[in-house]
Amino acid sequence: MPVITIFYYLITAFIVGMLGWNFWHEKKSVNDMILYLLVIVPLLLRILRVK
Numbered sequence: 001m002p003v004i005t006i007f008y009y010l011i012t013a014f015i016v017g018m019l020g021w022n023f024w025h026e027k028k029s030v031n032d033m034i035l036y037l038l039v040i041v042p043l044l045l046r047i048l049r050v051k
Contacts (some may be wrong), residue, residue: 009047016043 023036045051 012043012047016040016047019043 019036019040023033023040026033026036
């Protein structure tokens with residue numbers, strides 16, 4: 001894999017980790033939790049290389 005692709009997956013994994021952290025600690029709003037999930041799902045699929 002090219003170096004740029006590796007950095008791309010690392011940055012995507014970092015963003016998923018941060019969103020997961022915020023999702024886990026969100027206690028006040030169910031709507032915010034749903035929004036976090038809507039953003040996390042496509043990024044996870046991209047990391048897992050599912051099309």
